[in-house]
Amino acid sequence: MQLTLEFGGGLELLCESVKIHNVNVDPAEDGGDKLTMKSLLAWVRTNLIKERPEMFMKGDSVRPGVLVLVNDCDWELSGQLDTTLEEKDVVVFISTLHGG
């Protein structure tokens, strides 16, 4: 499944400062033809996060302070970890900023 993953707000520093990743994730890993956010997160942690994984994840979800957007929509609105992804979806992980 072709997906575009984007990291921002400093999270890109965990994946070698690359903000946009065009990836191909096999939904079969999820035991079917659907890919959920839960398994995408596990995939990201294994394949894209190069350092300090605790700055990205906590348990099987993202750490506090990280917004997850599926096609420009807060994942809270689509079922969080249970959100199912489709071909060419864009998933954004962004850390909230505090500076000014």
Next chain:
Amino acid sequence: MVSNGSESSRILNEIENLKSSKIEIERQISVLEAQLRDINGNKDHETNSNSTSPCSPLSNNGDLGFGHGLSPDMIYRYSRHLLLPSFGVQGQSSLLKTSILVVGAGGLGSPALLYLAACGVGRIGIVDHDIVELNNLHRQIIHSEAYIGQSKVESAAAACHSINSTVQIVEYKEALRTSNALEILGKYDIVVDATDNAPSRYLINDCCVVLGKPLVSGAAVGLEGQLTVYNYNGGPCYRCLFPTPPPTTACQRCSDSGVLGVVPGIIGCLQALEAIKVASGVGEPLSGRMLLFDALSARIRIVKIRGRSSQCEVCGESAAFTQQQFREFDYEKFTQSALSASPLKLKLLPAEARISSKEYNERIAKGEAHILVDVRPAHHYKIVSLPNSMNIPLANLEARLSELSTVLKKGEEQTGSGSAASLYVVCRRGNDSQRAVQYLHKMGFTSAKDIIGGIESWAHDVDSTFPTY
């Protein structure tokens, strides 16, 4: 013979005196100019003697009988607003009657305040406890060199006043705390969060929820910015989105991570825009949506965020967050970080594993054989570094240990006596150097010592000409 020290302090004193006279004179000029504008304005328009006092924009003294309360001066000053069909007299009248509190007169607050004052918001409050420093000026464009060392609030108020003397400016030269926030925020219609730290953001959000005030929230670090409006028309609050504070290590600060000056400038302008929209009731405020700005790729993304959470601890259905609870809430403990953005001062090492910059200086003056490792990131090292230091960024220390062993062995051979060369570690402020020494001790480099306070203490205590950043 006059010593150099007393001569330079005499000159510094004189500069200080001249600067404050200059500010006072500028203030007097702007008051006189405002009076002159008033006199001329009244002449031009041949109005009656009932002119608008420069300090009472909320009054209807200038009412010409058109029902909008705008004086001739106001009509002229705000004419380009009045000419906007979708904004017009109605929008401007609402602005003139609105009060807005801006918390933080820094990178975000600077442009926000300038626009809010210029556009004629009736009353503007400014909260900040900080003073203006030279390294603020590249982005905090409301301040000027003449105000270095003085209160940011005074400086910002003077700038606002010089743009629009008809706006009432209220100065709060203090940090916002649970003890004063309810009283201060309670006096305003809209709150603009232009602060720079997590505990302040939770504090301001909760206070806005308790008082029922809309909150225009902006943030910027590095090359990115974020903007949204919280607690507006049933929309979410900050805690609906971020019920749990992030780990402190995830909170980047401009003083550590850097920031391109124009980035908070853009977000601050957008904060003024959102505040104006909320105040005037014109347009669709950015509530339930968030704007994400990425300066490098020149992209602005507007995303849909969750609505008010019924489980939110402060604004949710069953939430019973009262003023009393707010007053007693410990925001520093909640977020594990300090309300003021003062840098962290770790204490990880015993005294014998540390050395002051002065003592280090004395030891090298005696010719002590040693290796100095600077563990700052390479781009910091490029700005300025101590002589004869080697740069091994903390993140690479583990991978470069063998290199360090080799250098230490060489140093040992040079001492001739077979005694080991000393190993010192330095960073910017003395936190990372302690982390590095802790690690080095664990890996068998037991003689490693950190230089307390880093190169900042070197600049402060040893070499005052050494650049700081």
